[in-house]
Amino acid sequence: MNINNITGIKLQRTFIDFNSKHHNNIKSFDTKENNSKQVVISGEAIKKYEFSNRLKEAFKEAFNDKKEDGEFIKSISNEYMKIRKEIKGENYSQDQDININILNEALEDVKEWATDSITNRFDMFFNYSSNIMPFYNMKKDEEIFNKEQFRDNLSSLMDKAVNTLKNLPENIGENDLNKKINSILISESKDNSLEKMGLDDIKKLNSFLNELPRLSLSYDVDKIKDNIENYQKTAKEALDSSGLPEHIKKNAKKAVGKNVRAYGKVSAYRIERKSREDEVEKLMNFYASLLSQYNSLEKDIKKCRKENNLKMIKSLLKMQMNLQKQMDKLKVEIDKAGKSKDALTSNPDSVEGTETFKEISEAFDEEEV
Incomplete structure (x- = not known):
């Protein structure tokens, strides 16, 4: 792998030209210096990057503007199980356990990254006015959306999926996997707040945002x-x-x-x-x-x-x-x-x-x- 290809993931901006950038840092890179001062990346770090990248691509594929269903959790889940089957398909060795642990770490990181991606996108829509006006030294507008409360709610939904995935058998079929994910993610808003919306409403709202044109300056x-x-x-x-x-x-x-x-x-x-x-x-x-x-x-x-x-x-x-x-x-x-x-x-x-x-x-x- 060419280390020069390891870059931050640039989040897709949707309907406004607002100078907000999100960078994903590649975490836990084990490095050491040899006698020639060359930085060497450990095999575990490379594997974690590869696993993370595959899971992120699965998320983006389900969450971008070409998709209407927004099944991002299912998409990540299916890719996770696919990677896990690939690992388990190898002849058993201690490397299997190590790679499963690396995969689980990557899943946790991607869960946080995906949660932030969705939260920031919703915040850029609902709180656009309160975010952009102070940038021009104007009086801050009232916020409609509590970003942190929504993130906590979404993180809880994602945690349910992640914890379930880690304990599923490798031979589970895609249909059974999706049914299992559906069963644990069925949730309705318990109150009439944006922050407590369920997964179905999150997907519908995301589809709505995909339709909006940019407000280009x-x-x-x-x-x-x-x-x-x-x-x-x-x-x-x-x-x-x-x-x-x-x-x-x-x-x-x-x-x-x-x-x-x-x-x-x-x-x-x-x-x-x-x-x-x-x-x-x-x-x-x-x-x-x-x-x-x-x-x-x-x-x-x-x-x-x-x-x-x-x-x-x-x-x-x-x-x-x-x-x-x-x-x-x-x-x-x-x-x-x-x-x-x-x-x-x-x-x-x-x-x-x-x-x-x-x-x-x-x-x-x-x-x-």
């Missing part, structure tokens, strides 16, 4: 409005056919409204900030150009004085005076533009009073926002 107001309208329309249609219970639908609709408003607000802020920064830069460049002309005239005036060319000096001084008037006027404009830029950056929430935000907000579905 842009400096084009028309493009932003199109993104908002498309997002709202797709979300409504996908929710109507999702089969989710009403309390989850209600919270999802609330999230959609908060998300498009946050997206519109952040987009308007970025446009206004860039516009004001560009204006200051344009005025400063113009001022620098006038100052250069002024200084050039100053040199010409000095030269004319040495030559005692009074007529030319008078003409140059007049030109210089006109430049000075333009520069004085420009200083006022620069100061005004700078204050406008500073007022926005010191209070980003004030962007709601701009024409840019008002124009973008025309795309909001008032029933959702």
Whole structure:
């Protein structure tokens, strides 16, 4: 195995361009240095990486946007049993027991990784507004979703599957395995909360998120409005056919409204900030150009004085005076533009009073926002 191929797994981002990255560290790499200072990776570490990678691929295959059933636990379970059968198929030796232990360690790691992947994805949808607005120094929005409580609930479901898998016989068939997994994972929400949703609702919600388009940041107001309208329309249609219970639908609709408003607000802020920064830069460049002309005239005036060319000096001084008037006027404009830029950056929430935000907000579905 080429060690250069061992990399972190980049999680799939779904419907927003929000700078959130998740890296999977390869744990428990046994290393030692030989006389030439070359790092050597132990065989056990390589096996654990290989097992983990196969289990992760099984998860991603069931959880990506090409799948509707979202049977990620079954997919991991089937791959786990497949690997275990491969190990047990070898002639018995102590290596079998060692490899089973390595596989079980890999399963535990992947369970945590998968739990975090799902939790983070749901958090990015339900709490998009509360996550993105502080990034732009805006007032934090109310959170809809308790990330830690949901993670605890999902982790409990995953633990049931993992503990069952470790004690199943190797010769169990795929159908029997799936029935066994189903029997231990049957769970319904015990209350009307997002955090306690059962596995079926988790799968349905994931399928709903797979349908959502991205809210891509842009400096084009028309493009932003199109993104908002498309997002709202797709979300409504996908929710109507999702089969989710009403309390989850209600919270999802609330999230959609908060998300498009946050997206519109952040987009308007970025446009206004860039516009004001560009204006200051344009005025400063113009001022620098006038100052250069002024200084050039100053040199010409000095030269004319040495030559005692009074007529030319008078003409140059007049030109210089006109430049000075333009520069004085420009200083006022620069100061005004700078204050406008500073007022926005010191209070980003004030962007709601701009024409840019008002124009973008025309795309909001008032029933959702």
